[in-house]
Amino acid sequence: MTRCLRLWITLSCLTFFSPSVSGQDLLMNVLTKELNREFKQLKAADSRLYYMSYRVEDILVYNIRTSFGAVSGIDSAHYRIFTPSVRLGSYQLDNTHNISFGQTAAALPVTDNGDLLTLAIWKSTDNSYKSSAQAYEQILTSKKVNVAEEDTAADFSPANKSVYYDPPVDYDRLRPDMHMLTGNLAAYSAALKSNPDLLAGIAMLEFKITRKYFTDTKGSAIIENGTSTWQSVYSYTKAQDGMELPLFRMYFAWNPEGLPSPDSVLKDVHTMSAKLTALRSAPIADPYVGPAILSGRAAGVFFHEIFGHRLEGKRMKSDQDGQTFKNKIGTQVLPSFLSITMDPTIKKLDNTQVDGFYRYDDEGVQAQKTNVVQDGILKTFLMTRTPINGVSGSNGHARTAAGGIPESRQSNLIVSAGITRSPDALKQLLRDEAKKQGREYGYYFEDVQGGFTNIGRTTPNAFNVMPIEVYKVFTDGRPDQLVRGVDLIGTPLSMFRRIIAAGNTRQTFNGMCGSNSGWVPVSASSPAIFVDAIETQKKNKSTDRLPVLPRPDLDKEPAR
Known part of the structure; x- marks a missing residue:
């Protein structure tokens, strides 16, 4: 799925x-x-x-x-x-x-x-x-x-x-x-x-x-x-x-x-x-495995796609679900300096309006702030009125678009870091790690347009985050270079182990999340994160040529 x-x-x-x-x-x-x-x-x-x-x-x-x-x-x-x-x-x-x-x-x-x-x-x-x-x-x-x-x-x-x-x-x-x-x-x-x-x-x-x-x-x-x-x-x-x-x-x-x-x-x-x-x-980026920094917005989408969807409790009831974390409550699933909260009760975070707010979910249960990960330890899932083995009782996360059937869905995802570094310190960490791995550069993902993930058993449990603004950060201190044609890919469990450090400021991505129950508004807020190894692939591109004629508004013949 x-x-x-x-x-x-x-x-x-x-x-x-x-x-x-x-x-x-x-x-x-x-x-x-x-x-x-x-x-x-x-x-x-x-x-x-x-x-x-x-x-x-x-x-x-x-x-x-x-x-x-x-x-x-x-x-x-x-x-x-x-x-x-x-x-x-x-x-x-x-x-x-x-x-x-x-x-x-x-x-x-x-x-x-x-x-x-x-x-x-x-x-x-x-x-x-x-x-x-x-x-x-x-x-x-x-x-x-x-x-x-x-x-x-x-x-x-x-x-x-x-x-x-x-x-x-x-x-x-x-x-x-x-x-x-x-x-x-x-x-x-x-x-x-x-x-x-x-x-x-x-x-x-x-x-x-x-x-x-x-x-x-x-x-x-x-x-x-x-x-x-x-x-x-x-x-x-x-x-x-x-x-x-x-x-x-x-x-x-x-x-x-x-x-x-x-x-x-x-x-x-x-x-x-x-x-x-x-x-x-800009040059086309080659496939890459190496260190990278994800901005707060990019990291928010990263956590929404590869982590948040795997905390949605109702889907774990199905034998067809990947159930990545179903039996991992009480165990460490993220680095110990990271915690994650889903909080549909807030309308603003860090002076930014967040669109995952609601008072009651679509099964009539009051919205609840839910601490899903504390100091890297998985505490619970996003629950509807449909229980699963080991977890019962809704925490107000049954959501759907108009006319749909409520499912466990995310609300306002908030990543907090107990240990943080400044942007300059993160960038130096990136250069040092790239040099250690024998690479000329690492990647900085500034912005993304969204992403998707597979969570069922019939296909590989992989994710794809779609960046739209990516830079090479060179180890020798040369100016950062804008590149194009990059997709960030991977599998969830391997990626979580690669998160090494977090920044000291948080950014928010507001958007709409699509699933079987339709499109619902969500937000994802996170500090920038440094990972010691990510994988990228080349983005699919069109084979259509550029327009044959220039835009009409730019092709005005001078008056005679």
Whole structure:
């Protein structure tokens, strides 16, 4: 797998979500009423039914796109995604056993009409119940003919009832200044137009307002609001040998007002443009095994890909998972000077807004700060309400995109180092180690665009981190040299042993993580790290030639 998201309710909750408060709260009342009706009647018809939950994401999103100074799109959309969960059997064995049937997402009306909402909820619940019943029968049959599974833990576990209420969203107050934002984005992409080496110059923004609803048959009732703003500037050029060379800058804030100033972004854009021109003539890096420094951003992605995904507890229940760390709790898995925390309860770290924040996960469990590694010792995993052998109880890390099935997912990954070194000391360590290994240079990975990892048993448990800005650091003190065409590869257990030192400042990578449960926002924060041996391979490149004709805006014939 490649990884690149109860029967009664108290009277107080029913009063809490009174439809008289607003049309937004009408939806929770409809969900609660229909959940109780469906559960009561389905339970009477099928005694195997033991748990149900309803989840809704109500999303309003604004998008702006510009290209080389021109506005290429402005739009907004409002939609609701309804996801019922229907469980038949028991906590020990139910219809989700290794296959996760019982959730059929559907669109809900965005108008606050109780009858129309109820009709859509009823239809989707009916589909989910039918698929759950069929899946449960298949599971009972397969248990009779298949060998015993390695993990014998239950399929689900009880959780404390959660009640939380955010006031109705003030959409008028949150409405972004589209005119101002469009002007800013047009200026950013126009700044790229002046460079004749660039084949694209795109600046975009997405501002999303979300109101999430969760209720279940054990009495939980949660309404949580959220916002997110993503601004990106992207461009690419092409070397004479056909290699495409992209660079981008991503900016995250909870609201548009929290984005960097236009002057700051324009400075980044001009720097990016100059680096793209430099990359066109930069030498191609050869495959390499040797020492390297990963910047804080690069190290954050490194830990997210090769370590974080292997701490996601729910996937370890499957016999097809690689289970790299399943039996290693209490043992040393990282150098003793490193600790790792997953903390979805924070919105800011070191004055940087981090996008892995949430109050409740997608199974209705309160988000929890989780110390997964302390002084190099593995302490626990990221858990949902699905236990595994040796670890039970959710720590609030069941996450999914709208309409998906919750899995163990990362939140805000934070790497801390008990012993640190200055940037200059790290660089000297790199030169000394390269010289010791008989190498002319070591590598410095300044920035990455992301990565992916394989964690199943059917393919090698390898990772690939995709750098976009890499430098040779020479042992004789020559100026660092920009290179291109590098992919950082390897296998996890061998890499962890190679981490020798960490820097004294931390950087953050905000991004979206994709998995079976869709794309969820995460952050990864880390100091720079020095490793005494990494492996790189040549990056795949296009065989397409450069454009035959110059860009039209650069091919103006002089007036006659």
